Amino acid sequence: MANILISPSKYVQGAGELKKLGEYAEKYGKKALILITASGYKRCGSIVEAGFKNSQAQIVFDYFNGECSKNEINRLTAIVEKEGYDMVIGIGGGKILDTAKAVAYYKSVPVLICPTIASTDAPCSALSVIYTDEGVFEEYLFLPANPNMVLMDTDIIAKSPVRLTVSGMGDALATYFEARACKASGATTCAGGNVTSAAIALAKLCFDTLMEEGVKAKLALEAGALTPAVEKVIEANTLLSGIGFESGGLAGAHAIHNGFTVLEECHHMYHGEKVAFGTITQLVLENIPAEELEDIIDWCIELGLPVTLKELGITEISDEKLRKVAEAACAPTDTLHNMPFTVTPETVFAAIKAADAYGRYFLGE
Known part of the structure; x- marks a missing residue:
């Protein structure tokens, strides 16, 4: 059996890096669907919007329904297809990031992962954990590639519990x-x-x-x-x-x-x-x-x-x-x-x- 190593294509970590998300994202596409929670948008939505003002990429936010479920993935996949998004960005915790990875996989578009906490080692992985709408574990979705980029804004993470x-x-x-x-x-x-x-x-x-x-x-x-x-x-x-x-x-x-x-x-x-x-x-x-x-x-x-x-x-x-x-x-x-x-x-x-x-x-x- 071969020895194999896999990893995200790009990893960026530093204070205030979320402000530069637009600069990073425009290298991957022109129209991004950003998956985030309502509370996450209140905390860092304005930072993201300011960072995209001078970017060639456009963004639209969509609020996460709370579970990385097949129904949620299908809902977002349909939006990506209908609106012609050519990349997906996940900002938040593990379930949002897993959902973003799954949607990007099904639509064959790049995915950028922006954790707001450092509570697990999942952000860099080629894996999404799928749950039912009620939050019961259903299956693992093994992805063919790791995220195109993982961005850790340590200012934001340091303010988490x-x-x-x-x-x-x-x-x-x-x-x-x-x-x-x-x-x-x-x-x-x-x-x-x-x-x-x-x-x-x-x-x-x-x-x-x-x-x-x-x-x-x-x-x-x-x-x-x-x-x-x-x-x-x-x-x-x-x-x-x-x-x-x-x-x-x-x-x-x-x-x-x-x-x-x-x-x-x-x-x-x-x-x-x-x-x-x-x-x-x-x-x-x-x-x-x-x-x-x-x-x-x-x-x-x-x-x-x-x-x-x-x-x-x-x-x-x-x-x-x-x-x-x-x-x-x-x-x-x-x-x-x-x-x-x-x-x-x-x-x-x-x-x-x-x-x-x-x-x-x-x-x-």
């Missing part, structure tokens, strides 16, 4: 450990091949950046300051983790996250918060040295990422619940089987219980 960026760090924490596992097992990555050395290097840089800059970035964001640490963490959460997970592969952490989705008590937690606990559980499965595990748990505690089942929202813990999580995590189609050793519901169940015990110990509970 701090918890969202911290959640992004929890998601990014898994990147290196899952890529390392896929490299060891020879698993097929989301890019459709084996792990490249470049993907491993980016995944390791992602991890090193989080360890060195994560706590500094959180404190700076809480103080309302956009610092070099914040810039580095935004890049780690989005670009390094984005390329790292897609071309490095997924393994235990995300499968364990998926297992926890069977418990309603966890539904209020952000994706990256559950992934952080899933990462600790994967590391318990791997039986990494105690000092390394302690460093990662301490880092999570400093950031406020969950290290216990109670912090995940599970106040009434039972073996029955945890076995359900373990069973779901070990689903035949999930990525837990990319680990370089045999994993069973029983070993995952034990690792979850142990991870919770370690978390309680380091919290002094």
Whole structure:
């Protein structure tokens, strides 16, 4: 099997870059449909409009209906066709960005992605997660190419709730450990091949950046300051983790996250918060040295990422619940089987219980 790496064609990050969107966009087309929420338009619509005043590209805004569903994608695809738009721009959170990617794919036009938060590594990916209109997961839409451009305006992202960026760090924490596992097992990555050395290097840089800059970035964001640490963490959460997970592969952490989705008590937690606990559980499965595990748990505690089942929202813990999580995590189609050793519901169940015990110990509970 070939080694494969995929990535967005262009990645731009910096303070105030959204003002230049018109300058960037005119290189891709002349008439853009911009997908945004009503609240998103209030926050940054005027910035975008000002940036297109001297652009050769025209824009029309359309308000997102709230779900990346087939009905919403079909509605927008019909608009693109009827009005003759030759590019799609998504501004906002994950579901808007996934919808924009899907619409652009079906109409074979360029797509520009402008996240307003740094809570996951999805913006750079060649993937859209499709839900029903009611918000229930339906399927993955694997796209033939990554976005033509990803633009991160760090001024805007720094003003988003701090918890969202911290959640992004929890998601990014898994990147290196899952890529390392896929490299060891020879698993097929989301890019459709084996792990490249470049993907491993980016995944390791992602991890090193989080360890060195994560706590500094959180404190700076809480103080309302956009610092070099914040810039580095935004890049780690989005670009390094984005390329790292897609071309490095997924393994235990995300499968364990998926297992926890069977418990309603966890539904209020952000994706990256559950992934952080899933990462600790994967590391318990791997039986990494105690000092390394302690460093990662301490880092999570400093950031406020969950290290216990109670912090995940599970106040009434039972073996029955945890076995359900373990069973779901070990689903035949999930990525837990990319680990370089045999994993069973029983070993995952034990690792979850142990991870919770370690978390309680380091919290002094």
